[in-house]
Amino acid sequence: MLVRHCPWRSIQLHQLWRSRAIHTREVIHDKRWPGWQVIIGIEVHAQIKSRRKLFSESFTSRPGETPNTTVSAFDSAFPGTLPVLNPKCVELAVRTALALNSKVHHRSAFDRKHYFYSDLPAGYQITQRYSPLASGGYIKLSKGDVAVGITQIQLEQDTAKSTFDGLRHTSLIDLNRAGSGLMEIVSEPDMRSPEEAADYVRTLQAVLRCVGSSDGNMEQGSFRCDVNVSVNKHGQPHGTRCEIKNLNSVKFMMMAITSEVFRHIELLESGCSVPQDTRGFDENKAETFKLRSKVDSPDYRYMPDPNIPPLLLSEEYIETIRKTMPDLPDATRARLLNLGLSERDADVLMAVDSGREIGFDGELGKGAVTYFDSLAQQRDPRVVVNWMTHELIGQLTARKETFSDNPVSVEQLGELIDLVQDSKITGTSGKSLLKHIIANRSSSAPSALTRELSLEAVSEDDNASTRAWCVEAIEALPKEAEAVRQGNPRVLNKLVGKVMQLSRGRADAQNARVVLEDVLRR
């Protein structure tokens, strides 16, 4: 009765000590370790792509930012400052939770986790220990019809970054990262191989990027993994788990898991037990090493943060986010196919889209799918996708540029497509025009450029111009003309090509063919 009135629910304390339920899956036989079962759970810390930090007004920093420049008094734990929760971070975490099929709690709360370290200026990190933002959920892996359960998702502060300067024997502290918002996403121990772990991480990255909640970039540190590994003989009780901390690429994660599995098997086969350690990964030796054992694990002295009232989220708020958040990859793909796009075109668009820059605070970046959607508003989606995949993306690729470098606005490409569709310019002219816009980073309207470059299509009535180009072409290629006259129609294409070249694409190829034949027959 009284417990229920407590500002935060002590009942939930018991959940912390509940033994982890490990889902039973079909026995998987792995040739690398026959007879052994490997069980993997992953804890991900993903930086929230918000413009400002979790509890302060200062901007989040980008990689390469000058150290200690995006720091407010609160971030540096200056006495007398207080936290104010950034609603954008909450929104992005809720998007993530919904995308992972998690239950977003109407009431969650913030706690302090205490430890002394130079990268933690307040001496505590604000996190959600007792009442997380969301719990439950799952994510479907791309292969093998496997769903990995999500235990919980919580909001917490990132720490500062400390770098040890070996020459000067000094720790350098950069507070830029201190207080940025993180989502801690804890998986159930549902993965059974390094490959599944990699699949989980890649799928999760794609989901976060898709809903715009995180860059999901492991190399730049905006997506960090701690991996729990245990090993047991098939049909026997689960083994003791070890946690491998701070893995910063999928490749290293797989290597770390593999080496850890072999280490456990070696210990078990020699009759030893596996001690419950927290381990690091040495990339050069490709093996894990002990950081600390269970007995050394610190007591974090969790305490509800008295400065932050509980976070109350109404059903309407959650529903609004559900309705307005970006589609997940599966839904996007289905939608694109529904518009009449081929599987291949949809794949190309989505592959290009997945590499887009994620906007701050959930704003949609300049992704290929968004670009396509704007273009296809009042146009034939199949025509639009052709122009995008074959011409626009093709030309960008030829220039070794990515879609994020695309200088062509939706309005420009839209008008260009309309000009071609309305036969104001030929398809060939359209392509040259696009090339011109990309090469010159032109922001002019395609219709203006058409006039400027004299690319207007020659109308069918204007046979005089076409006839003149045809005559010129025949004079330029007398041998080919003679061949056609001798009855070799395939050589005609060469002459048509010459006409197109002379007209700079303005002539209609079909019309040119008719006129050429006519001229040659005389």
Place this chain on the structure above:
Amino acid sequence: MHNAPTDDMLVRHASPSLNVNSIHGPVVNPYHSLNEKSIPWAERERRSAGGSSGGSAAAVAAGMCDAALGTDTGGSVRLPASYCGITGLKPSYGLISRWGVVSYADSLDCVGVLGKSVDTVKTTRFHHMIQRILPQATPHAREKAKVSAESLLSTLDADLSSPDLSSLRIGIPQEYFPSELNTTIVTAVRRVLERLSSLGAQLIPVSLPSTPYALSAYYVIASAEASSNLARYDGVQYGTRSRLLPGADKSKPGNVYAHTRSVGFGAEVQKRILLGTHALTADAFDNYFLQAQRIRQRIKTDFDSAFRVPNAQLSDPSPNPDGVDILLHPSAIRTAPRLDSDAASGLGPYLQDVMTVPASLAGLPAVSIPAGLAADGWPVGVSVVGQWGSDELVMCIGKVIERTSNEDNRNF
């Protein structure tokens, strides 16, 4: 103040109620009776001004200023006000922003004001802030609080020489008259009650049964939060950095922190940090911190069932027609202790807060008003405590008490 905070500041915060642990020496209570006036300062009886805002209280009492600010975590404004014979207000928790206040125990810390009279307190900008903020922030709860307090306020005119208090129900909590309470303080409080009763106020005995546990809960919660808030004074970002002795093991960062914090914090602060740290460790958490939170909840429930006005912060407050409008009790169990007495050492200082701590735990507005003198000739304070958000009502009754006791003193 970009530099590290001094140990002095921390001591001030964590110091129990007497202000004898300050780096500048104890604050001496400047109160003096009329017949003492001729005695030189150095020969007067040296008594405590109370703590931790004893400096502010002493400055007001000595006439150096009309009003002063102070923080009140468990009674640090009200107790010094009581000892020095002035008015001290602790507003409802959360009404006044704590931005800029160095945290001691965040869930209890309030910015309060000390003044030579209720009117002085009311004329501070600070008091205007309460009036302005109350209807603004979290409109729903505060509007409810305001409306319920206003209906009673409209019938009261504290400026009249004999205001009509017939609609006022004053609760006298029986737990606030423990055996430790000095009997001449009871006499002073009784005089106040008689005067209020003669103006028509109804005096109603009430019980707040969880009161005896308040002080223990308070020290657990306040110490736990203090241990957390003081963690930043680690000699890296804030606080004095003390160099390790030659040959010390620097390989574990813990050694470096432990060394600098052992040197930098005074004994009293270390005691609080250790107590708070222990209360938060995994093994002790349930029995100490969680238990203290449960007691805190019971104390809130006690208050809510005593007041007529429901707690505006509750989602479904039920009206309580038999409840009281304010509670009235002594501000302290005694008058200011002599600086060289037993009350200034051992457990004594911790017990000083026993009367003021419950309102802190419940976040309620409370004001201490001078209510004449005890047998030893030193000031007695009475506390008026109201439901959350009824700061105006509490000040209004404070004004009536101040006016009637002044008249009484003139009649002596």
